[in-house]
Every structure is written in C-alpha cells, then in structure tokens.
C-alpha cells in the first residue's frame with residue numbers, strides 16, 4: 352500500500368477520479384484534492400503536506416495538463432521532494448498522445464489511450480506494482496490505523512476512456528517504452544533502431560542505435576581542434592546496439608550502491624573558486640553542488656563505471672558495458688554515413704549550444720565563484736553545475752546530453768593518435784594495462800571546444816572528478 356498524490360488538471364477530473372478509485376481498490380491511498388479539501392481550502396498548504404508525505408506522485412498527463420502553470424509547479428515540487436531521497440517517485444500516466452515533457456521524459460510511462468476499461472486497469476496495476484512494495488521500514492501491523500482514511504469518491508466513477516473502437520483494429524498505440532523488465536529473447540530480436548527499453552525500475556532507459564558507417568575524428572581545419580583527434584578514418588558499426596538515453600543518474604547509481612554497498616570513495620576533484628583540487632568528503636553523494644536525483648551521477652571513476660555495468664549485467668543476465676570510444680562518437684554524431692560533419696552534433700554555431708547542452712556558459716560565469724575568466728559559451732543554458740538529464744534537446748538518435756553536463760567514461764585506453772591500431776569496426780582499443788582511459792562529451796565546467804563531437808578527454812581510471820560520470824551501452828543479441 353502506498354500514499355499516492357494524484358496531480359491533474361480540472362478538465363481531466365474524470366480520469367483522475369477513475370484512477371483514484373482504482374488505486375483505492377488496489378489497496379493504495381489516493382490523494383485527490385477535490386476529495387480531501389473543500390472549496391476555499393488552502394490548496395497550497397494541502398499540496399505541500401501531501402507531497403512531503405506521499406510515497407509517489409501519479410501525474411495524469413494530457414496536452415491540457417502540460418499547459419497549466421500549476422502542473423509545472425506540482426512537477427517541480429515533486430521533483431524537489433524526491434531529490435535524491437525517493438527513487439521511482441513519479442509515475443506519469445498518459446491519457447492522450449501528448450509528448451512526454453522534459454521533466455517526465457526519463458521516467459517509464461503508462462499509456463491508457465485507446466484501451467478498454469479492463470485493459471486500462473490491468474496496465475495501471477502492472478505499472479504500479481513496484482509501488483506496492485514498501486521501500487522503508489514496515490510498521491507493526493497491529494498498530495492502530497490512521498483515522499485519515501481517504502474519502503470515497505462522491506459518486507461511482509465511470510471509465511472516461513469510453514468503449515474502445517473494436518472495429519478499427521488499432522485498439523492501442525504501441526508503447527513508446529515497454530514496462531520495465533528484462534527483455535525476452537523474442538522481444539530483443541524484434542528491436543529496431545530508436546526503440547527504447549528499460550530492464551528494471553531503477554535501471555537506465557536504453558535506446559537502440561542503428562548500424563552504419565561514419566567518419567571518426569575531426570578534419571585538420573576544424574575550429575578548436577586538438578592534435579589527438581585524427582587522423583580521420585571510417586568506422587563501421589555493423590550491428591544494432593543500445594545506448595543509455597541519458598547519462599546514469601544519481602537515483603540509478605544510488606540503487607546500485609544501496610544493494611551492493613559499492614565503495615565509490617570519499618574524495619574527488621572539485622573547483623575551489625581558483626583551481627581544481629582534490630577535496631575530502633566529495634563523492635557522487637555530495638559533489639560540492641546541489642543535485643536532484645535526476646541529475647547525472649558524477650565523481651565516478653572508470654572502475655566505479657565498470658562495477659555499475661557489471662552489476663546491471665548480473666541483475667539482467669545481459670551484457671551492459673561501457674561504450675567503445677568509436678561507438679561513443681558514432682552515437683554522439685547521430686550520422687550513419689561517412690562525410691564531413693559539423694563540429695558539434697547540433698551544428699557549427701556555439702550560440703546554439705545552450706539548446707542542446709549544458710556547457711560552461713554565461714550562467715556558469717555568473718554563478719560559479721571564480722569562473723569570471725572561464726572561456727564560456729556565448730549563450731545562457733540556465734545551469735551553473737549539472738542539470739537534470741534530458742533538460743536539453745536530443746540528437747538525431749534520440750540521445751540526450753551527448754554534449755556537456757558530465758563527461759562519460761568509455762572503455763578505451765588513451766592513445767594520442769588514431770594511427771597505429773585504432774579499430775575500424777567499433778571495438779574498443781585497449782591493452783592489458785593502461786594508465787589513462789578516455790572520457791567523452793565535455794561537461795558543465797569545460798571550455799566550449801570540449802563539447803565538439805571529436806573532442807577527447809582522458810584521465811587516470813582511479814580519478815574521481817565532479818565533471819565526470821558515465822553512460823552505458825548494452826550489447827544486443829539479434
């Protein structure tokens with residue numbers, strides 16, 4: 352049983368009441384403001400109290416809902432209430448075919464559009480099942496029950512979806528995202544480029560990347576180019592594979608640490624207002640700036656990234672791993688044919704960067720102590736430090752944050768040129784022993800040239816830095 356705050360707009364009241372009634376029948380406690388406070392009551396106070404106490408927020412999402420300012424307020428409040436402490440807090444339930452808003456895009460979704468009432472109940476129940484499992488201590492069942500039992504809805508509520516159109520043969524639209532669960536062999540074999548899947552409630556959402564051939568590295572005349580970005584060569588990615596839609600988030604990493612007690616260290620490099628220095632007490636839990644649970648986990652070293660991938664592989668029986676450096680650049684560019692590409696995945700203009708990435712920008716210069724002299728973008732992305740994943744526009748493959756936010760570790764050892772052995776088939780270039788590993792993509796704290804798709808970062812695999820995190824790949828068996 353869970354306390355579930357239901358967020359909705361008044362024009363979707365029928366849906367909210369119907370969902371509330373089903374939640375009640377499923378043994379949950381729905382909190383619907385029209386059931387609990389009378390006209391003229393203090394809705395802000397009610398919302399504040401309920402959000403603080405709720406186990407989950409269920410958002411009844413529709414095109415109308417997304418136009419309401421107070422919906423955004425409730426979403427923000429939910430996000431802050433959940434920040435870092437309540438994973439799997441929000442459940443978006445879509446009642447029309449509106450696009451997922453940025454704040455909900457990274458969450459698994461439940462679509463009720465076009466379903467019969469029985470199917471809608473079934474889907475809602477399956478979707479909420481994890482919520483039925485208490486995450487905290489379980490109180491003694493003999494304790495007196497709270498007197499605040501929910502009011503029943505004032506009248507019997509009929510299913511607002513109406514009778515499904517059985518004649519059309521298109522009863523329900525395909526889900527954009529399957530319910531979390533390990534893919535069966537048949538489901539995996541049926542995957543196509545751009546499909547998304549998630550193999551566990553707290554696991555990363557993965558996007559299927561098409562096969563193709565691309566030109567890796569930068570041309571010698573690229574503005575901002577560094578010497579280690581060549582020589583350019585063609586790399587063939589022969590098979591579909593899957594890549595994290597976002598970098599691994601704080602919530603996702605927290606689930607891993609909670610289960611494994613993995614030691615991700617207690618010292619990391621941070622900006623002290625004058626220079627980057629190793630700081631005691633810094634880790635993914637506290638990188639030295641505020642983060643929500645949806646921000647990318649940072650201060651992870653290469654070994655932490657490997658441990659997390661290994662854990663996901665064990666949990667699912669599938670192969671989760673770091674991307675190779677070639678796979679990373681292919682995924683970032685979003686190009687499937689060789690050619691001359693723009694320097695950023697979104698084009699050549701630095702001024703466009705703030706629509707697609709969280710880099711060192713005007714916000715950073717204004718808000719980060721000592722950043723007045725940083726080289727920054729000529730635009731404002733509104734984030735000084737990390738941003739919740741998916742806050743910016745995606746690339747052509749449907750991947751978010753492929754430039755900026757945090758650097759992402761890849762598998763490869765660092766070589767200062769692609770001459771002399773860089774694989775042309777997308778495999779990682781490694782040796783038995785290497786002291787320096789590659790990370791890609793630039794970050795909130797980096798020179799704008801670091802956001803270029805060909806740019807390469809490198810570091811000691813033991814180092815933890817407030818600008819470095821990870822994104823994973825999953826090998827597909829097709």
Ligand SMILES: [Ca+2]
Nearest residue numbers: 709710712734
């Ligand atoms: Ca920024």
